[in-house]
Amino acid sequence: MLPKWYEIPLGGALTEPGSTRKNRTGEWRTFRPVIDQDKCIRCRICWAYCPEGAVKEIDREHMTAKGVKYPITYEIDYYYCKGCGICAEECPVKAITLVREYEK
Amino acid sequence: MPRLALTSNYATAYAVKMCDVDVIPVYPITPQTTIAEKLSEFVANGELNAEIIHVESEHSALSACVGASAAGARVFTATCSQGLMLAYELLPIMSGLRLPVVMAVPCRALSAPISIHGDYIDLMVARDAGWIILISSCAQEVFDNVIQAFRIAEHRDVLLPVMVAYDGFLMSHTIEPVEVPDDENIVREFVPKKREWLYLDVDRPVTMGPLAGPDWYYEIRFQQVPAMRNAYKIVKEVAEEFYKKFGRKYDTIELYRAEDAEYLMIGYGAVWGFIEEAVDRLREKGVSIGGMRIRLLRPLPVDDIASALRGRKGFIVIDKALITGMPVGPVFSDITTALKIANVDVPGISAVHGVGQRTMYIRDFVELAEKGIEMFKSGKIPRESIYLGLRA
Amino acid sequence: MSSRQEISIRWHGRGGQGAVTAAQVVATCAIMKGLYAQAFPEFGPERRGAPVKAYTRLSTRPIRHREPILNPDYLVILDSSLLELPATLDGARDDTILVVNSPEPPEVVKTRRFGKVVYIDATDVAMKTIGRPIVNTAILGALLKVLDLITLDDILKSLEKFFSGKLLEVNRKAVVEAYNLAKVI
Numbered sequence: 001m002l003p004k005w006y007e008i009p010l011g012g013a014l015t016e017p018g019s020t021r022k023n024r025t026g027e028w029r030t031f032r033p034v035i036d037q038d039k040c041i042r043c044r045i046c047w048a049y050c051p052e053g054a055v056k057e058i059d060r061e062h063m064t065a066k067g068v069k070y071p072i073t074y075e076i077d078y079y080y081c082k083g084c085g086i087c088a089e090e091c092p093v094k095a096i097t098l099v100r101e102y103e104k
Numbered sequence: 105m106p107r108l109a110l111t112s113n114y115a116t117a118y119a120v121k122m123c124d125v126d127v128i129p130v131y132p133i134t135p136q137t138t139i140a141e142k143l144s145e146f147v148a149n150g151e152l153n154a155e156i157i158h159v160e161s162e163h164s165a166l167s168a169c170v171g172a173s174a175a176g177a178r179v180f181t182a183t184c185s186q187g188l189m190l191a192y193e194l195l196p197i198m199s200g201l202r203l204p205v206v207m208a209v210p211c212r213a214l215s216a217p218i219s220i221h222g223d224y225i226d227l228m229v230a231r232d233a234g235w236i237i238l239i240s241s242c243a244q245e246v247f248d249n250v251i252q253a254f255r256i257a258e259h260r261d262v263l264l265p266v267m268v269a270y271d272g273f274l275m276s277h278t279i280e281p282v283e284v285p286d287d288e289n290i291v292r293e294f295v296p297k298k299r300e301w302l303y304l305d306v307d308r309p310v311t312m313g314p315l316a317g318p319d320w321y322y323e324i325r326f327q328q329v330p331a332m333r334n335a336y337k338i339v340k341e342v343a344e345e346f347y348k349k350f351g352r353k354y355d356t357i358e359l360y361r362a363e364d365a366e367y368l369m370i371g372y373g374a375v376w377g378f379i380e381e382a383v384d385r386l387r388e389k390g391v392s393i394g395g396m397r398i399r400l401l402r403p404l405p406v407d408d409i410a411s412a413l414r415g416r417k418g419f420i421v422i423d424k425a426l427i428t429g430m431p432v433g434p435v436f437s438d439i440t441t442a443l444k445i446a447n448v449d450v451p452g453i454s455a456v457h458g459v460g461q462r463t464m465y466i467r468d469f470v471e472l473a474e475k476g477i478e479m480f481k482s483g484k485i486p487r488e489s490i491y492l493g494l495r496a
Numbered sequence: 497m498s499s500r501q502e503i504s505i506r507w508h509g510r511g512g513q514g515a516v517t518a519a520q521v522v523a524t525c526a527i528m529k530g531l532y533a534q535a536f537p538e539f540g541p542e543r544r545g546a547p548v549k550a551y552t553r554l555s556t557r558p559i560r561h562r563e564p565i566l567n568p569d570y571l572v573i574l575d576s577s578l579l580e581l582p583a584t585l586d587g588a589r590d591d592t593i594l595v596v597n598s599p600e601p602p603e604v605v606k607t608r609r610f611g612k613v614v615y616i617d618a619t620d621v622a623m624k625t626i627g628r629p630i631v632n633t634a635i636l637g638a639l640l641k642v643l644d645l646i647t648l649d650d651i652l653k654s655l656e657k658f659f660s661g662k663l664l665e666v667n668r669k670a671v672v673e674a675y676n677l678a679k680v681i
Contacts, residue, residue, distance in 0.1 A: 012324035377560035
């Protein structure tokens with residue numbers, strides 16, 4: 001049940017911080033960004049550009065097929081990622097591709 | 105209490121100073137400019153500790169009001185006419201965000217054709233933007249209304265912006281006696297800074313003005329309905345308290361020689377003085393007439409208007425604003441609606457005068473009343489406004 | 497005259513001569529004295545040199561309306577050339593008191609009646625005291641010769657609200673000088 005008019009803070013103000021977390025914007029996606037962890041050079045540009053903060057920087061080592069070892073890994077949070085494609089557009093090494101949802 | 109010789113614009117500036125306003129975003133427009141000039145003087149010589157924000161338009165001025173009020177400041181601004189139209193977008197934003205800003209409006213005609221002179225069309229166009237509107241009839245009342253406006257706006261059961269309106273030029277630039285307390289602490293005690301609205305505060309985080317979809321918008325806008333209902337009561341309460349402290353009495357409407365009057369002439373702003381004089385002259389001739397003025401235009405004091413008119417033989421409203429597309433004046437429309445709501449059946453005549461500051465004479469009001477009473481008696485009541493002072 | 501409740505003054509000048517300020521000085525002075533008063537300009541476009549009208553009402557009771565003054569008790573003319581415009585004398589009565597900036601009795605007294613006529617070479621007084629042809633304070637001195645309710649001392653005091661320092665001093669001098677030199681006929 002949604003609140004009655006007198007139960008809403010005046011002027012529709014949001015008085016609880018972090019309410020955006022409840023919005024599952026991942027449902028809006030048509031294309032899903034997928035990171036090729038071997039191509040990725042850990043430059044952090046996708047993390048910086050993502051308008052939703054949906055690129056996560058994780059303390060997990062990754063060793064590429066060519067034997068380069070990175071201390072961190074970037075992952076997309078698909079619960080919030082809207083599929084805008086900015087990360088793929090900005091990636092300097094084209095390590096992110098947009099894949100149609102429901103296509104494996 | 106010392107008496108000063110002040111124009112209504114200066115009376116506004118003195119009241120704003122005494123209310124210890126924090127932020128004044130303002131852009132000059134005739135005939136409002138001297139308010140901003142006087143306030144700048146007060147700030148420059150240290151009499152008022154406020155931030156004056158010079159902006160590039162009225163739209164920016166009112167936008168800055170939104171920001172400053174949302175930051176918890178006591179905010180004042182003033183504009184009129186084209187400036188009010190340019191800033192219109194911000195009016196429902198301020199009422200919607202429930203920000204208790206006070207704005208003086210020395211009312212002025214609208215272009216086209218260009219006019220810098222006074223009438224009330226600007227206010228009438230802006231009257232349904234969710235603001236409380238007080239219309240003053242003399243410089244003393246302007247001073248008193250600005251002070252009361254902050255109390256009303258910031259009352260926790262109201263939290264709505266207030267316009268303090270009066271006649272551009274005819275009042276804004278006329279010097280009159282104004283009683284001003286010599287100790288401004290008396291005023292500051294009357295308008296303590298309680299800050300009971302939601303404002304941006306790091307210790308109490310809040311997001312203001314988010315998107316509201318069809319599931320939310322209606323309820324949030326509806327909150328203003330009870331706020332306006334409360335405003336009616338608070339306007340009366342504040343007036344009562346003001347009377348106790350300062351000795352000058354105000355209400356939502358004012359009556360003059362109305363007790364036994366068969367007919368009432370109704371107006372607002374500077375027209376009121378003309379009505380009072382005309383009533384005296386008509387009474388001398390034995391005409392049973394009184395006067396009524398609207399001080400509170402929004403929320404419209406429906407019951408007060410209806411009970412003042414109940415049992416009369418007729419009323420004449422003089423609107424100092426020319427609205428087209430409706431055959432009658434804007435406040436005439438309001439009053440007839442009030443009567444219908446209260447189920448009071450009194451015939452009324454709409455008249456328009458003072459448009460673009462066309463000169464008004466007391467005799468115009470005397471003649472209008474005599475002509476109007478003839479019409480009431482004969483039952484031939486015009487279906488359209490009588491346009492006074494028009495070359496026709 | 498003392499039994500009258502209201503005094504009306506209509507001011508005619510040219511933009512820049514200070515007719516509006518003069519109207520305000522008299523009203524301010526009355527208000528400071530505890531009387532009721534009102535002053536407002538005829539709100540036309542404000543241009544230097546254009547004919548300007550202003551109004552002052554003084555009263556022993558509150559003034560409610562803001563009607564322009566049609567039949568003035570006092571008609572104050574800051575520039576005698578304005579007497580050639582027919583509108584200047586509009587509504588003047590036989591007992592209206594004319595105060596005019598003119599070195600000699602104005603021609604108009606030959607053709608019509610006034611209550612009294614006061615004339616003063618206010619331009620000369622202004623040039624000698626203030627050093628500029630702003631005649632509004634000088635003409636006040638002439639008006640005070642014939643004005644009820646307000647005295648010379650009242651006006652000298654209320655000038656504080658409009659001027660300070662050297663300007664206050666020279667304007668006070670202009671009022672006194674004109675008061676002494678004005679001729680009443």
